[in-house]
Amino acid sequence: xxxxxxxxxxxxxxxxxxxxxxxxxxxxxxxxxxxxxxxxxxxxxxxxxxxxxxxxxxxxxxxxxxxxxxxxxxxxxxxxxxxxxxxxxxxxxxxxxxxxxxxxxxxxxxx
Amino acid sequence: xxxxxxxxxxxxxxxxxxxxxxxxxxxxxxxxxxxxxxxxxxxxxxxxxxxxxxxxxxxxxxxxxxxxxxxxxxxxxxxxxxxxxxxxxxxxxxxxxxxxxxxxxxxxxxxxxx
Numbered sequence: 697x698x699x700x701x702x703x704x705x706x707x708x709x710x711x712x713x714x715x716x717x718x719x720x721x722x723x724x725x726x727x728x729x730x731x732x733x734x735x736x737x738x739x740x741x742x743x744x745x746x747x748x749x750x751x752x753x754x755x756x757x758x759x760x761x762x763x764x765x766x767x768x769x770x771x772x773x774x775x776x777x778x779x780x781x782x783x784x785x786x787x788x789x790x791x792x793x794x795x796x797x798x799x800x801x802x803x804x805x806x807x
Numbered sequence: 808x809x810x811x812x813x814x815x816x817x818x819x820x821x822x823x824x825x826x827x828x829x830x831x832x833x834x835x836x837x838x839x840x841x842x843x844x845x846x847x848x849x850x851x852x853x854x855x856x857x858x859x860x861x862x863x864x865x866x867x868x869x870x871x872x873x874x875x876x877x878x879x880x881x882x883x884x885x886x887x888x889x890x891x892x893x894x895x896x897x898x899x900x901x902x903x904x905x906x907x908x909x910x911x912x913x914x915x916x917x918x919x920x921x
Binding site (some may be wrong): 739793795799801 | 841843848849850851852853856895897905907908909910911912913914
């Protein structure tokens with residue numbers, strides 16, 4: 697997707713281990729978001745950022761933390777991964793118009 | 808009651824049909840209304856967005872917003888097999904960082920049969 701990349705694309709990890717997902721944008725946009733997508737629940741907001749070092753919680757933030765030390769990077773950390781955090785994680789940026797651009801997603805499996 | 812309700816389908820139509828997709832919402836603060844299309848194992852992509860009430864047309868796609876009824880619609884004319892995807896409605900406010908976050912419907916899975 698133009699201007700936004702997520703890494704890794706796939707990851708399998710063990711219960712109890714910390715995991716960090718990265719979102720990188722080249723658009724210099726202020727607002728960045730982390731969502732998770734699960735069957736039956738749709739897309740749910742985990743955390744968002746409105747500037748460097750400015751972040752806030754979303755609907756499903758328990759067990760997750762974020763950091764944004766540079767405009768272009770927004771990191772999502774699962775502090776101690778659990779099976780309930782098996783999901784597809786999407787990063788998004790809000791452009792000058794209201795629409796979001798989403799990354800291609802990270803498929804995370806916690807075993 | 809969820810803030811945004813969307814019939815999950817699945818919806819199956821023949822090629823060339825007119826498709827109607829709908830969402831209802833409860834939060835009066837929503838001002839931006841969007842439709843996203845998501846192909847299997849891909850990220851959502853923005854199809855259309857509307858600010859406040861009214862209609863917007865883009866090719867075969869028409870988005871309608873009725874704020875008085877808290878109801879939004881997406882119409883697809885002359886549907887094609889390539890339109891087969893999950894369609895997500897999404898909404899946000901317009902008054903600062905906290906209100907800009909999008910609230911999504913759960914998505915409607917559409918199949919267009921050749």
